[in-house]
Amino acid sequence: MKPERLARRVIYESPWVNLYVDKVRFPNGMILEDHHLLDFPQAAAAAIVEDEVGSLLFVRVCRYTAGTDRWEVPAGGLEAGESEIEAARREILEETGYMSEGHESIYTFYPMGGLANKVFHVVRCRAGRKVRDFDTNEVSETCWFTREEIKQMIKDKAFSDGLTLTALLLWLQG
C-alpha cells in the first residue's frame, strides 16, 4: 500500500525541478490537502575516487545556496540516458581531469525524503591517468586526502555538503 495522489496543483515546471502541491491519501487513511512535492527529473551521482594508496580525490566547490567554499567529492546530475556510473565517470573527468575505472555503485538514497524525490547515488572507483585540466567554472582546486585526514576532517566538521559527507562515511564504513 503506497500513498495515493488525489489531486495536483502545478506551481512550476522546468528541466531541473518541478514544484507540485498534491492532495495525498496515506495507507493509514490520513489525507494531506497540501503536500509539497519537489520533483526532480534527474538523479545525481557522487564519486569516491581512490588512488593506489587509498587516498581520495576532492574538488573545491563554491556554493551559492549555502554561501560556502568547501572540499567535496566530484559529483553532478545524471544527463538523459546516463547511468550513475557513466555520470560519475564524466563528472570526474570534467571536475578533475582524471580518467577512472572499476566503478561500482555502492548506495542509493533520497537526500530530502520529506519533501523531494531527488535520488543520490554513490559510486566508488579507482583513479586512472590525468588527461586534461579541470573545468575552472565549477571547481577552483583539486586535492588528494588520506583516510586519516578524511577522518580528522569529519571530526572537525569540515564537510558541509551532505552528499560528500554521506559518501565519505559509507567509504569509511565499508
Place this chain on the structure above:
Amino acid sequence: MKPERLARRVIYESPWVNLYVDKVRFPNGMILEDHHLLDFPQAAAAAIVEDEVGSLLFVRVCRYTAGTDRWEVPAGGLEAGESEIEAARREILEETGYMSEGHESIYTFYPMGGLANKVFHVVRCRAGRKVRDFDTNEVSETCWFTREEIKQMIKDKAFSDGLTLTALLLWLQG
C-alpha cells in the same frame, strides 16, 4: 568572497519552501543567469536516541515523495524559535512517546547544496522513560535495533532516507 545575487525572480513563496530563480555572480567572475534556489525557512533535526545498552530507536515512516515505507530515525522540522536540540526532543516525544536527555548536536550539513539551502542537524541523546503513545498519523511502528543490526542493515541498503543514513553513519564513526 561569496557568490553575489544580481537579480531574483520569485516563483513561489510559502512557509515550507520558497522557489527563486536568481542571477548570480561567482567569485571567479562566472555569471549564471538562472540559478534555481530552493529556499527553506526552517532547518530539520534527526535524533540518534540510545538506550542503556547502545541500541537505537527507530520509527517506521511512509513517504509519499519516494513511495517508501522504511525505518528512519526520529526527525522533523524546527519550529519557529526552536533550537535543533529542542526540536529533536519534541520530535522524539511525538514520534515515539519517549522522553530524552543528554542531547548533543553532533553535525550540521546541507543535504542538497547544489540547489537548496536546507539545513540538517544530527542530535545524539539518551532515551528516558516512555510517557505516551506515538503519533500514528506520522509513524506506524517504533523499534530498537542494536549496533550490529544497524551495520548489517546499512550493508543491505535497508535505509533509503538520507538524513537517517547520514546520522547512523556519523554515530558508527564517532
